[in-house]
Amino acid sequence: MKIKEGFMLREVAGQWLVVPLGERVVEFSGIMTLSESGAVLWRKMEQDVSSEEMIATILAEYNVDEETAKTDVLEFIDKLREKSLIEE
Amino acid sequence: MAKTWSELYSQLAMGAKEKKEFIAGSFELTSRCNLRCKMCYVSHSAYDKHAKDKELTTAQWIRLAEEARDTGLLFLTLTGGEVFLREDFKTLYEKFMNLGFLINIYTNGTLITPDIVNWLAAMPPSIVSVTLYGASRETYQKVTGLAGGYDKTISAIDNLLAKGIPTEIKTTVIQGNKKDFDQLYDFVQQRNKALGVVNYVSPSREGSSDPCGNRLSPDELLQYEIHMTKRDQEAAKKTGRKSISKIEDAVSEVNPIKNNFENHMKGSNFAFECMSGSCAGWVTWDGRLIPCGILDKPESNPLEIGFRRAWEDIKQKCLLIPVCKVCRECQYKSLCEKCPARLYRETGHYDQPAPYLCELAQKRIEYNKKSTL
Structure with missing residues (x-):
């Protein structure tokens, strides 16, 4: 799975943000704020990636157990899916 | 989580001000305007060839936008003069919308045709902020020198609203339109909108207008404020919502004043209580980076030294401005x-x-x- 084209991940004043670009503002007005780990996952999802790879990324970068990483990643994917941000 | 412009603006602005990171900027794309408002702080005629020749080119604005984005710019206001006078406005806007900004367009509305509304609807900005200079053709003639501007602005506002484009309606009060307040208020109420009132009119930065000869005296302004507050309170009793937001001047919306920062500023030797000079700046139509639209000293030159260095330069210069x-x-x-x-x-x-x-x-x-x- 992959994030749709037309969004830009930015760090502004210490806050991670996703800004829609060009015509994407019609379907996604406003902007989305992300935690630091959310930004790591988002960056990963700019290329085609599986949920297993995303969980591995979190495990490599943060000191969390596998169960927590899995729950967090799946929750993150669900949220993005709800907002129709993912190309399956 | 998705947040609104204003929620996010305050949250990020506070963070940016503390860190002294550039976050909000205005690009004054032109100093030329098709209206001749008596109170304008940067006023050149639409046909002023000299002013047009000195404006930055399309490529220069795009280069500055890219560099400003890399310096942190998120909230970008496109202002003038009248931005829709620029023949390359569509090119610039579409490019800027793909650079990761949240854009606010300041306009007098008179050049926003139905075609432009349709074009904007396909890629709407965060806000189109239209200034309505009066409630009749007569007032428009007095204030802007163009009676027909009234019909054009009304039609632009209604077309923008009909297409669901986020639209804000403002007015600037001067001698020539002070009697129109009630009609303007009715106009925004009928459209379920708020009226932004610019009450402070600054002496001119450049151009041939006469703001001080046309602004209200302190006494008249106080009476105006009392009237608008009463009117809004009466309406709020009926509708449960207030419909006026006071804006101190044409640039203070870009660099909101005081409230958020007042406590933070107590005892500080930094003269600016708003965002200017710490996390907001303004690029003039001829390419100077200045603290805000009415303050063009100090200045820096981003085209010569690059935006990031110009920003650091202007920040340093603003530190030297004495507190009164x-x-x-x-x-x-x-x-x-x-x-x-x-x-x-x-x-x-x-x-x-x-x-x-x-x-x-x-x-x-x-x-x-x-x-x-």
Whole structure:
């Protein structure tokens, strides 16, 4: 799975943000704020990636157990899916 | 989580001000305007060839936008003059919308045709902020020199709203339109919108207008404020919502004043209470980076030294601007709208009290005292 084209991940004043670009503002007005780990996952999802790879990324970068990483990643994917941000 | 422009603006602005990171900027794409408003602070004629020739090119604006984005710019205001006079406005806007900005367009609305509304609807900005200079063709003639501007602006506002484009309606009060307040208020109420009222008119930065000869006296302005507050309170009783937001001047919306930052600023030797000079800046139509639209000293040159260096340069220069000691100790400061930019425009000095602002603040405080007795 992959994030749709037309969004830009930015760090502004210490806050991670996703800004829609060009015509994407019609379907996604406003902007989305992300935690630091959310930004790591988002960056990963700019290329085609599986949920297993995303969980591995979190495990490599943060000191969390596998169960927590899995729950967090799946929750993150669900949220993005709800907002129709993912190309399956 | 998705947040609104204003929620996110305040949250990020506070963070950016503390870190002194550039986050909000205005690009004054042109100084030319098809209206000839008597109170404008940067006014050149639409046909001023000299002014047009000195404007930055499409490529220069795009280069500055890319560099400003890499310096942190998120909230971008496109302003003028009248931005829709630029023949390359569509090109610039579409490019900027793909650079990761949240864009606010300031306009007088008169050039926003149905075609432009359709084009904007396909890629809407965060806000189109339209200034309505009066409630009739007569007032438009008096204030802007173009009677037909009234019909064009009304039609632009209604077309923008019909297409669901986020639209804000503002007015600037001067002698020529002070009697129109009630009609303007009715106009926004009928459309379920708020009216942004620019009450402070600054002496001109450049151009041939005469703001000081046309602005309200402190006494007249106080009476205007009292009237608009009463009108809004009456309406709020019926509808449960207020429909006026007071905007101190044409640039203060870009660099909101005080409230958010007041506590943070207590005892500081930094003269700016708004975002200017710490996390916001303004690029003039001829390419100078300045603290805000009415303050063009100090300045820096981003085209020569690059945006990031120009931003660091202007920040350093703003640190040297002195605080007005008399203002800091003044008994009327709680209702005074002074800032270094206004003091400079009013008096030629950053740190000398401006009689117009002093008198206004004093009258407000005295009125409040009387009305609470």
